[in-house]
Amino acid sequence: MVSADEHLAQVREEEALVAEVERTREELRADARERLGVTGSAEGMPSLRTVIALPGVAMYPLFALGVLSIVDSFQAYAFSVLTPEISRALGVGKGAIAGVIALKTLAVSLAPLPVAALAQRRARRALLSIISAFLWSAVAISTGFVTLIWGLLLVLVLDGFTTGSVEVLHRPLLMDSYPPQGRVRVLSAYQGFNAFGNVLAPLLVALLSTQLGFTWRGVFVVLGLISMVGAVLSLRLRDPGFGRWDTDQIRAAVHERRAEDDEDEARFGTVHPDEVALGFFEIVRRLMLIPTVRRLLIGQAVLGILLIPFQTFLFFFLDERWGLGPGPRGLFFAFLAAINIVALVAFGRRGESLFRRDPGRVLDLSAVLLAAAVVLICIAGLVPNLVAVWLLFGAASGLLAVLTPAFAVTVLSIIPANMRPHAAALLGIFLGGVGGLIGALFLSGIDRRFGIGGSMVSLLVPGLIGAAILRSAKGLVQPDLDRMIDEVLEDEEIRAINASGGRLPMLACRGIDFSYGQLQVLFDCNLTVDDGEMVALLGTNGAGKSTLLKVISGIGLPTAGSVRFRGTDITFLDAERRLRLGITQIPGGRAVFGPMTVIDNLRAFGTTVRRDRAALDASIDRCFDAFPRLAERRNQLASTLSGGEQQMLGLSKALILKPRLLLIDELSLGLAPVIVGQLLDMVRQINADGTAVVLVEQSVNIALGLADHAYFMEKGEVRFDGRSTDLLARDDLLRAVFLEGAGARNR
Amino acid sequence: MRRLALLLAVATTVSAAGCGFSGLAFRQDDRLSFISPKDRSEVTLPLTVRWSVEDFDVGPGAGSFAVFVDRAPQPPAKTLAWLARDDDSCRVDDGCPDEEWFARRDIFPTTDTELTLERLPSRSDDRREWHEVTVVLIDERGRRVGETGWTLEFQVAR
Numbered sequence: 001m002v003s004a005d006e007h008l009a010q011v012r013e014e015e016a017l018v019a020e021v022e023r024t025r026e027e028l029r030a031d032a033r034e035r036l037g038v039t040g041s042a043e044g045m046p047s048l049r050t051v052i053a054l055p056g057v058a059m060y061p062l063f064a065l066g067v068l069s070i071v072d073s074f075q076a077y078a079f080s081v082l083t084p085e086i087s088r089a090l091g092v093g094k095g096a097i098a099g100v101i102a103l104k105t106l107a108v109s110l111a112p113l114p115v116a117a118l119a120q121r122r123a124r125r126a127l128l129s130i131i132s133a134f135l136w137s138a139v140a141i142s143t144g145f146v147t148l149i150w151g152l153l154l155v156l157v158l159d160g161f162t163t164g165s166v167e168v169l170h171r172p173l174l175m176d177s178y179p180p181q182g183r184v185r186v187l188s189a190y191q192g193f194n195a196f197g198n199v200l201a202p203l204l205v206a207l208l209s210t211q212l213g214f215t216w217r218g219v220f221v222v223l224g225l226i227s228m229v230g231a232v233l234s235l236r237l238r239d240p241g242f243g244r245w246d247t248d249q250i251r252a253a254v255h256e257r258r259a260e261d262d263e264d265e266a267r268f269g270t271v272h273p274d275e276v277a278l279g280f281f282e283i284v285r286r287l288m289l290i291p292t293v294r295r296l297l298i299g300q301a302v303l304g305i306l307l308i309p310f311q312t313f314l315f316f317f318l319d320e321r322w323g324l325g326p327g328p329r330g331l332f333f334a335f336l337a338a339i340n341i342v343a344l345v346a347f348g349r350r351g352e353s354l355f356r357r358d359p360g361r362v363l364d365l366s367a368v369l370l371a372a373a374v375v376l377i378c379i380a381g382l383v384p385n386l387v388a389v390w391l392l393f394g395a396a397s398g399l400l401a402v403l404t405p406a407f408a409v410t411v412l413s414i415i416p417a418n419m420r421p422h423a424a425a426l427l428g429i430f431l432g433g434v435g436g437l438i439g440a441l442f443l444s445g446i447d448r449r450f451g452i453g454g455s456m457v458s459l460l461v462p463g464l465i466g467a468a469i470l471r472s473a474k475g476l477v478q479p480d481l482d483r484m485i486d487e488v489l490e491d492e493e494i495r496a497i498n499a500s501g502g503r504l505p506m507l508a509c510r511g512i513d514f515s516y517g518q519l520q521v522l523f524d525c526n527l528t529v530d531d532g533e534m535v536a537l538l539g540t541n542g543a544g545k546s547t548l549l550k551v552i553s554g555i556g557l558p559t560a561g562s563v564r565f566r567g568t569d570i571t572f573l574d575a576e577r578r579l580r581l582g583i584t585q586i587p588g589g590r591a592v593f594g595p596m597t598v599i600d601n602l603r604a605f606g607t608t609v610r611r612d613r614a615a616l617d618a619s620i621d622r623c624f625d626a627f628p629r630l631a632e633r634r635n636q637l638a639s640t641l642s643g644g645e646q647q648m649l650g651l652s653k654a655l656i657l658k659p660r661l662l663l664i665d666e667l668s669l670g671l672a673p674v675i676v677g678q679l680l681d682m683v684r685q686i687n688a689d690g691t692a693v694v695l696v697e698q699s700v701n702i703a704l705g706l707a708d709h710a711y712f713m714e715k716g717e718v719r720f721d722g723r724s725t726d727l728l729a730r731d732d733l734l735r736a737v738f739l740e741g742a743g744a745r746n747r
Numbered sequence: 748m749r750r751l752a753l754l755l756a757v758a759t760t761v762s763a764a765g766c767g768f769s770g771l772a773f774r775q776d777d778r779l780s781f782i783s784p785k786d787r788s789e790v791t792l793p794l795t796v797r798w799s800v801e802d803f804d805v806g807p808g809a810g811s812f813a814v815f816v817d818r819a820p821q822p823p824a825k826t827l828a829w830l831a832r833d834d835d836s837c838r839v840d841d842g843c844p845d846e847e848w849f850a851r852r853d854i855f856p857t858t859d860t861e862l863t864l865e866r867l868p869s870r871s872d873d874r875r876e877w878h879e880v881t882v883v884l885i886d887e888r889g890r891r892v893g894e895t896g897w898t899l900e901f902q903v904a905r
Contacts, residue, residue: 088881088896089772091822145771209775215895218773325787 025489028254032485035249036413037180038478042353048189051182056244061177062186064234065170066193068133070200071230072163074223075140077201079156081326082209082216089216092149100153107160109433112425115165117280119421125173126239128165133231136162141224144217167428171408172420173237179245180413184355184362185348187405192344195401198337202330243417247488254492275581276568283422286572287415289559292480293423295473296363296411297430302469304435305462306374307400309443314393317452322386335390336397343398344405351406359410359481360474366406367470373399374463381456414480416487435462483560487569494567504567506531506692507552507583507661512561514547521547522558523716529661529694534687536703536724537696539713545696546588548713549663552694553585554578565661579608582660584653588669588696591650594639598630598649601638605653616656623652626682644675651679654686662686665696680706700734770823776895778802779882789902796880796899797861803884803892805858810892814862815881816853820896826889827856856885867903877902 033039052059079086087097115132119125139159146152171187178186208214208222278286287293311333318324318332354361373396380392411427412420439462446458490510497504507529514522522544529535537545550556552563554575563571565581573581593601602623606616624631627648633641638649647667654662664683668676683706687693697703704710704724712720712733720727727733782797784790796814803810813820813827821829828844830852837843849855855862867878879900884892 084879084898085896087819088883088898089823089894091820091825091891093819144773147771213775213777215772215775217771217894221773 024257025486028257028489029482029485031253031257032250032489033481035180035253036246036481036485037183037356038359038481039356040358042356045349045353045356046181048182048185048348051179051185054179056240057178061174061237062189064237065129065174066190067230067233068129069166069170069190069194070197071227072133072136072166073194073197073201074204074227075136075143075159075220076163077198078140078205078216078219078223079143081202081205081330082219085216086152090147090149090152092152096149100149100156103153104156104160105432107157108164109429111161111164112168112421112428113280116168116421116425119169119172120280120283120418121277123176123239123241123418125169125421126237129169129173130231130234130237132162132165132169133234134228137224137227137231139224140227141221144220144224164428168421168424171412171424172417173239175246175412175420176240176242176244176417181356182352183413184352184405184409187408188344188348188351188402191401191405192341195337195340195344198340199334202334206327206330246413246417250485250488251492254489254496273568275577276565276570276573278572279574279577280422282572282574283419284426285557287419287423287426289557289572290415290480290483291559292414292473292476293411293426295469295476296407297426299466299469299473300407300427300430301434301438302462302466303370303403304431304433305439305442306435306459306466307439308432308436309439310377310459312440313443313447313452313455316447317381317456320452322389332390332393336394339394339398340401343401347402347405351402351409355409355413358478359413360477362406362410363470363477364474366403367467367474369399369402370463370470371467373397374460374467377463378457378460381453410477414477414484416484487562490562491569494564498567504564505529506533506566507694508562508564508567509548509552510562510564512548512551512563513559514544514551514556515559520559521716522551525561525713525716525718526721527552527694527711527718529692531660532687532690532692533709534683534693534695534707536707536710537694537713538698538700538703538710538727541698543713544716545713546665549585549665549694549696552661553583553663555585576608579657579659583663584657584659584661585663586650586653586665586667588665591653592638592641592646594637596638597635598638598641599634601649602652602656605656608657619656619658623655626655626685627652627678644671644679647671647675647679648682651682651686654691658689659691661692661694663694663696666698667695668697668699668702676702704728770893772894776893779884779895779897781897781899784899784901787900787902789904791904792867793863793865794867794901794903795861795863798882798897799860800884805860807858809887811856811858811885812860813883813885813891814855814857815883815896816855816864817868817878818853818881820881820883821891823891823894825891827854827885828889830854 051057083097087094115128119128136159139155139162143152143155143159146155170190174186174190175183204223204226205219208219209216212218214222288297315329318329324332351362351365354365376392376396376399380389380396383389383392407427408424411423415423442462443455443458447455450458494504505528507527509525509527512522512525512527513520525544525548527535527537527548537548539545547556551558554570554573554577557572561571562569565578565583570578570581575585593604596604599620602620603616606619624634629645630648630652633645638646641649651664651667667679667683671679680702683693683695693707695703695706704727707724710720710722710724710727711718712727712730714733720730720733779798779800782799784794784796800812805811821827827849828839831837831844831848834844837848846856853868862880864880869876877900879898881896881898883896886892
């Protein structure tokens with residue numbers, strides 16, 4: 001027996017150990033934040049020149065991508081200006097042209113998705129950027145040779161696909177090419193290149209068409225050739241790989257602290273990295289679970305209402321209200337673009353300084369700038385003086401210009417590097433696809449009712465809502481950044497354990513939070529299962545036991561925390577892929593396909609892992625040996641089986657799939673003791689054959705009779721983790737189950 | 748990646764088929780210029796549009812003009828009859844399309860260098876509305892010459 005003093009000393013020792021681990025982790029986190037450019041202070045901020053002079057950093061990626069950003073707007077601008085000439089030359093009506101433009105817009109919206117998928121496994125963003133640049137240059141040249149409407153359709157859709165990919169390639173590439181200490185300025189500079197393209201494109205089109213006498217065909221060919229030169233200039237672009245200045249830096253910090261050099265050590269235990277590399281939709285789902293990303297996507301949609309149709313309606317406003325023709329309008333937009341360049345230069349250093357202090361403050365500033373911009377637009381829609389209109393729109397445009405780099409640096413800094421193309425794609429889709437569409441309908445309606453001036457004033461509504469959303473996201477950024485850091489740190493801890501030959505549990509859930517919509521039902525849950533272990537998960541009704549099983553099996557995704565299988569992070573892996581790793585869940589209730597026969601159910605279980613027919617038949621025979629009653633009812637519909645027989649059928653899934661980890665939810669619920677006994681014998685047999693089992697049970701006797709290790713959950717939290725015999729001594733916990741059980745019986 | 752490359756190759760080939768390499772105009776054609784009204788001016792109805800032309804013979808057995816109000820002309824090398832291709836009620840046996848058919852659609856074939864417009868298609872409920880007139884050259888066989896369409900924009904106060 002352990003004495004009270006010894007027990008107290010043991011507890012204190014454990015507490016000291018936990019405090020030490022926490023302190024080390026906090027120090028690592030602080031170090032990581034600093035390496036990610038968030039130092040908490042604006043002091044000591046290096047100049048951009050200093051950042052670019054660092055080893056492995058060069059001006060070239062910014063220059064090359066900036067040049068591509070300039071030339072990628074040529075085709076789009078030329079087409080928008082020269083549409084009437086194209087329509088007349090080809091003899092096609094405005095309706096057909098409008099249809100072609102709609103399809104091109106669709107291509108621009110959809111392009112980011114496949115391009116993000118192409119760039120997710122291998123870092124080939126530079127290659128894709130170069131290829132797309134050559135493609136859109138060729139497309140611009142070939143536009144000059146189009147003679148038929150469907151030829152025009154194809155070149156424009158191709159242009160949409162190639163230029164649409166810029167969103168997902170360029171900024172993520174810049175994020176990985178430059179250290180965090182200079183990223184706000186780099187992204188602002190890149191945006192400045194883009195603004196310069198908006199000045200250059202109208203000037204070039206005007207020069208080529210009015211001074212040099214080119215038709216629209218000539219203009220496209222010349223612009224395409226200039227674009228081709230830009231593409232050639234980008235040929236030396238190389239992809240620096242994912243997370244060179246982020247996750248790699250955090251890992252380096254951990255290694256420096258531990259003075260380790262274990263690069264070649266096994267990192268993923270027995271699970272191959274390819275088995276757990278997230279697919280496209282898994283990444284998208286994961287991103288949508290990050291609070292800042294979710295909030296900013298809503299913000300993007302609201303901003304899209306303002307920003308996307310704004311330029312078009314500004315065209316109409318200048319035309320109808322002030323009678324400005326194409327020439328003066330082109331000059332006006334070139335003026336706005338020039339103001340944008342000035343604003344971006346001014347923002348770069350200021351934004352960097354804010355990001356260093358607290359990345360959330362960049363969003364805070366963006367909110368203020370957005371609110372100010374829409375107020376200026378509103379006034380510009382009402383003032384009776386054209387000079388004032390130019391100045392007010394110029395100022396508003398400058399304020400709006402900084403939103404893009406502010407959004408990009410915030411979102412792209414809090415997510416793993418290989419997911420940045422996906423995040424950029426989502427931002428683009430929410431801005432253009434969702435917000436742009438709503439905005440077009442919204443402003444058209446306002447225009448019809450209140451005229452073009454009313455449209456300008458109405459932009460106040462989405463602008464102020466957008467500002468409020470940005471402001472509300474301010475507090476989410478730092479925790480999300482810390483969460484990303486923690487993920488990397490945890491990964492490194494696992495790696496260190498692996499490297500030192502330490503033993504990792506088969507399954508480890510750490511800090512799991514889970515919500516159904518706004519309702520959080522799991523709070524910081526931890527659960528560990530060793531190889532071949534039988535674990536009981538107990539708790540009152542609604543405690544979150546089944547939800548925790550869903551998180552383990554992948555049916556539900558946590559809002560925080562990690563699920564690791566043999567040390568490998570599988571938190572966001574699809575349920576289907578977890579099944580292939582050897583994790584199988586038998587859900588509570590009728591875990592069978594009711595309209596199918598027993599034999600078809602068994603076959604269906606087998607086909608999920610693509611077993612060959614002979615092996616599957618052998619497995620089915622084993623099921624029938626184990627449960628002879630199923631053999632008797634092999635051609636009967638599953639829905640006509642008794643509750644016990646349905647559970648037998650459900651449990652047969654484990655016999656067929658032979659998982660490494662079996663999750664069983666409420667096996668005994670509502671069944672006769674004899675049937676329960678048979679099922680439990682089978683569970684024991686499965687466990688004895690080497691499968692680890694997590695058994696969710698409301699019956700304390702059953703659970704603790706089977707398992708040596710037990711967890712007890714209450715109100716979404718794990719209240720007990722230890723030996724089953726120790727849980728039996730915890731009357732305070734078990735009383736709740738017994739009372740509930742008694743209440744249920746009395747009802 | 749291979750599938751994408753294949754898709755792009757197919758798309759490029761198909762779009763190339765929608766392109767041409769002869770008879771394309773890369774430099775602007777200055778043979779025709781408008782005399783009145785001034786581009787983007789405000790006018791009232793009836794409106795007379797005047798233009799001048801160089802290096803292009805007009806008259807019987809020679810070329811002519813086709814004027815289009817607020818609509819696109821036929822493609823290059825097509826006759827005006829091409830515009831009636833989808834109109835089942837317009838039968839060639841009945842002499843359709845004729846001047847009346849064209850006029851109903853705001854298309855005016857002429858050998859004059861001016862055209863008076865008594866009415867204009869109504870485009871909106873606004874008091875002031877924008878319209879455009881496009882003139883193309885027609886050869887002696889009734890086909891559109893080149894790709895250039897000369898366009899004049901004006902604003903009408905109703």
